[in-house]
Each structure stands twice: as structure tokens, then as C-alpha cells.
Amino acid sequence: MIDTDAELEQALAAAFAREAAPASLIPAVEARLRELVAPVALAQPAAPRPYVPTFAGLSLRTQSRWTSLLSLGAHAVVASLLLLFALSQWHTRVTRANSLATVEAVSPIPALTLRDTMGGGGGGGDHSPVEASKGRLPQMSKTQLAPPQLLRLDHPKLPVAPSIVMPQPVKLPDAAQMPNLGIPQSQQVALGAQGSGSGSGFGTGAGGGIGNGRGNGIGPGIGGGYGGGLMKVGGVVSAPVLIYSPDPEFSDEARRAKYQGICVVGLIVDAQGNPREARVVRPLGMGLDQKALEAVRQYKFKPALYKGRPVAVAIDIEVNFRIY
């Protein structure tokens, strides 16, 4: 029984607990913010400050027709080169080159002090049970047409020098005298091998690079270049552009319950525009998180650009389940 003011105040405190905001609130605010911002690229902020967001929507830079044509032409040339190279690779393996020499020890790759936009790395191998063998580094280039690998064809029809992706030329310790490619720091000289990774390249990672990371650069990081980190959108790194996004399915639970909302998925968009390592950052529930992941795994992007070069970035994506 409420007899005293104290008891009444207690009752009021119990009655007036906060309520959860509707799930539609934040998406509605973000939608209205997008409407307010003019659809041109915003100026880059001078230095990052806390609590000063610039809500930069994705935008297309206007280009002159000449630049567009040039870009189209360059794309066509690269595309046809890639196609020709791919066609030239349609041969069974002939021999494994086995000519290794003994060489002096090579110093380990120095740790790179990362600036906040630099990141990247690489890895590779060919599922070999043997550790990658010692060899010199392949040449460095801004894009990779051929991952480094042991020589398979004596006289390829279209010789393309193997390379690893390095947006800026970096001096790394190398065993330059060796005739074959490999990992300069490796102690393994008995058997030509590319290591237990995948995607060609050398090492234990994946993706046509060198090292135990993922990507076509060098090092333990992801996405080309050299280092140990992963780039993020913002500053000099442009956002990747979504070019193919199949709709996610609704789960039965959610459809019956007419449950809708946004699931935030974190993922890496690699330098080829493919989604990797999708994971749920903010769940939605009712089986929709799994559906969101399935959809995001099929997305295709134009990769993020760093100084005009495609790089891998870590991004978050909202997958919006709406019942119309």
C-alpha cells in the first residue's frame, strides 16, 4: 500500500523505467541525414577529431569524357591481357624447376611502422606439404598480373613477369642472386616448393603473395602492399563501390513475425572487389543474421582505391530487411 511520499516515489521510480527505442529509429535518422547532404564528394577532413562525423555518402566523381574514354581503354587493355594470360595458363604442368643454390642467410623482413592509412600484406602457397623454399623476391608492381610461383612452363606463350603488389616501392631484404623465386628468409633449400598456403605465391597464407597473410603483397597482413594491417575507408582511401548485391532472403521466423530491421555485417573487401571474412557486427536476430551473411558473401564490389590503386579495406555494411 502506498502510504507515504517515500513509497510513492519508489513506486514512481519503478513505473518510469526507460523503454527501448524502436529499431527503425536509427535507420530513419541516417536516411534523413543522407537526404540533407548534397550528393558530391565532401572535402577530406584535415585531421581526425573525435565526435565530428562527416556523413559522406557514396558519390561519383564527375569526369570529363576524355578521362572516361581513357579509363575505359585502359580497362579494356588490362582485361584483355588478363584474359590472354588466363588462356595461356590452360596447360598441364610440365616440370618443377629444381635448381636451387646455396646462399647466405638473409635478414628478416623489418617491422614496418604503420601510418594510419597504410596496411596490407600478402601470403600464398600451393598446398605443398613442404615449407616454401628459399628464393629471391619477385619484382614489385602496382598491380599483380601473375603471382610469383616456381617455373612450370619453359617457354610460356605470353611471358608475364610474376610480381607482388606494392603500391609504393619498398626496399626489402632479398636474396637477389638466387635463380628461382621464393622467400628470401626461408631456410628450406632442398626442395623447390611454394609452401602450404593457397592461391599460388609463396608461404603459408593465401592469395598470390609472399608470407603468411592474405593477399598479393608481402607480410602477415591482408590485401597487397606491405605491412601488417588492413586499410580502412577514410582519408586517402576511397570507399569500395557495391556493384552487385543480391537481396537477402527473409527467414521463416522473421517473415511470420513481420520482423524487420538492420543487421550490420563487417567484412573485408579485397583488392579484387570480393567480400572476405564476413561476420555479424550488430545482430538482428530471428535467423536474419545468417541470411545477411549469406547475401553479403555473394556481393561484388569495385575495390577501394588508395592513390588510384585497388586495396583491401575493412568495412561495415548495413543489410536492411524491410517488409514492404
Next chain:
Amino acid sequence: MQANILSAHDQAFRDLMLDHQSMVFSIALRILNDRFLAEEAAQDVFLELHAQLPKLESPDHIANWLRRAAVHRSIDRLRQRERRPEVAMDAVDLPEPAAEAAPGDPLLSRQLRQLVASLPATQRAVIALRYQEDRTPEEIAELLGMPVATVKSHLRRTLQLLREKLTRVLR
């Protein structure tokens, strides 16, 4: 279906909204008594926050700013609508709480919320800030832009009114 890619800055603002959306929505709800209107008011508050953010210096400053904005936007919205007639006790067809209802009893809680909802806007705001947001009378005075004595007077009179109405309902 839409897929939007968030930059680090968008994510920071979204995190702010996640931290404070319950507070902002709940304050609006207590004043407006309407979930739809409360959501609209909350949206307005966050849009304003986005514009004001460069001037706000700390998380506490932001939280306080949001409380003030939530109250004022909600009262503004309320005044734009027609004034609702005070709900007569006879017209309320709620199950009555048991005579020995204690603080925390769900029916009693609902009764109290209904009673507060029938009060004028300023008193609703004072009750929400005091019992939902746990603000002192001094803080409430600063948020609402009125003297502390006025706030205390509102609180006293509201408690008295509630006790009278509650007693009538509970008998």
C-alpha cells in the same frame, strides 16, 4: 533491400545514437504519450545533434544536451497538437491494482504512468526527468530553464495529486 557502407565517422555517430536512443525516446514518450510521435521527436533530436556535435565537448555534455533537446522538442511537438482533455478517472477502464499493491507492482506502475500522462506537459517532463532520468531538482531546473523552487513546487504538487488520485482508484 539496401546495403550501405559506413565510414568510420558514420560509425561513430551511429554508436552515439545507440548509446542514447533509449534515453531520448523514453523522455519523448513520457511527455508525448504516443510512440509514433515520440519516435519522430527522437529523430529530430538526433538530426539536431548531428548538426551541433562540433560544439559539444564531452560525453557528459552530449548526454545533457540530448536530455534538454528531448524535453524541448517533445514539449514543442505537444503544443503543436490540440490539447488533450484530462482523462477522467471513471473513463479509465484499467484493472485496478490490489489494495496492498507495493512499489513495482505492474498494475500499479501502469496506473501511475497513466496518471502522469494525464498531467500537463511540464509536470510530465519534471516527473520523467526526476524518476526516469534520476536528475536532481537543480539539474531539472537547468534543463527546463526554470527556477529550482518552481521545480520543487511542481514535484510536491504532482506527488500530492498522484496520491489523491491513486487513493481514489485503489479504494
